[in-house]
Amino acid sequence: MSSSAANQRQRRIAVLGARAVGKSSLVIQFCENHFVDSYYPTIENTFTKTIKYRGHEYVVEIMDTAGQDEYSILSSHHASSVHGYVLVYSIASRSSLDMIKVIRDKILDFTGLDNVPCVIVGNKSDLNIQRQVSQEEGKEMAEQWNSPTVETSAKHNENVAKIFDMLIAEIEKANNPPSEEKGGCIVS
Numbered sequence: 001m002s003s004s005a006a007n008q009r010q011r012r013i014a015v016l017g018a019r020a021v022g023k024s025s026l027v028i029q030f031c032e033n034h035f036v037d038s039y040y041p042t043i044e045n046t047f048t049k050t051i052k053y054r055g056h057e058y059v060v061e062i063m064d065t066a067g068q069d070e071y072s073i074l075s076s077h078h079a080s081s082v083h084g085y086v087l088v089y090s091i092a093s094r095s096s097l098d099m100i101k102v103i104r105d106k107i108l109d110f111t112g113l114d115n116v117p118c119v120i121v122g123n124k125s126d127l128n129i130q131r132q133v134s135q136e137e138g139k140e141m142a143e144q145w146n147s148p149t150v151e152t153s154a155k156h157n158e159n160v161a162k163i164f165d166m167l168i169a170e171i172e173k174a175n176n177p178p179s180e181e182k183g184g185c186i187v188s
């Protein structure tokens with residue numbers, strides 16, 4: 001409350017992925033610090049949390065969306081004024097990894113951009129014995145997209161806060177691209 005409004009930045013994040021990969025669980029763990037074991041399909045919920053990143057306060061609005069399938073239509077609501085995306089798959093579901101490829105393509109089509117700030121999240125890392133997606137595969141895909149990736153467990157609160165720190169960093173990078181001299185950045 002004491003920080004000046006001038007030092008606060010507003011950011012809007014959308015959390016997308018197939019059904020039941022743990023989108024709500026991640027958001028609830030991050031914003032409310034608890035894990036919900038039961039499964040209630042989400043229609044849509046918005047949460048707000050203040051994050052400190054590099055000396056600035058970010059008031060982050062997090063849109064927890066309904067699980068997507070290949071027929072879901074990305075609405076303007078999911079793309080306009082959204083600064084960054086959390087794309088979630090479950091390490092125990094190969095099809096959920098395929099789904100984030102579809103979703104990312106839809107975002108790029110919709111926005112007309114070549115790249116958008118996003119973090120690729122492999123959730124349910126505690127279900128290692130049911131693993132269908134290796135860590136390397138997740139990393140390879142994220143590398144192709146020039147995006148950071150992390151494996152998380154909403155259940156055990158592992159790496160959950162890291163998702164949002166990484167995404168704020170990506171959003172800031174996109175807003176203030178470094179004056180690049182070494183190559184390797186995306187030129188659009």
Ligand SMILES: Nc1nc2c(ncn2[C@@H]2O[C@H](COP(=O)(O)OP(=O)(O)OP(=O)(O)O)[C@@H](O)[C@H]2O)c(=O)[nH]1
Nearest residue numbers: 020021022023024025037041042067124153154155
């Ligand atoms: N073992 C384990 N289970 C999890 C984890 N995260 C979520 N779950 C469980 O997976 C189920 C689905 O979780 P949700 O958070 O509702 O998934 P969602 O992606 O929001 O689902 P939709 O609203 O249908 O899109 C629930 O039973 C959760 O308890 C996790 O990290 N580990």
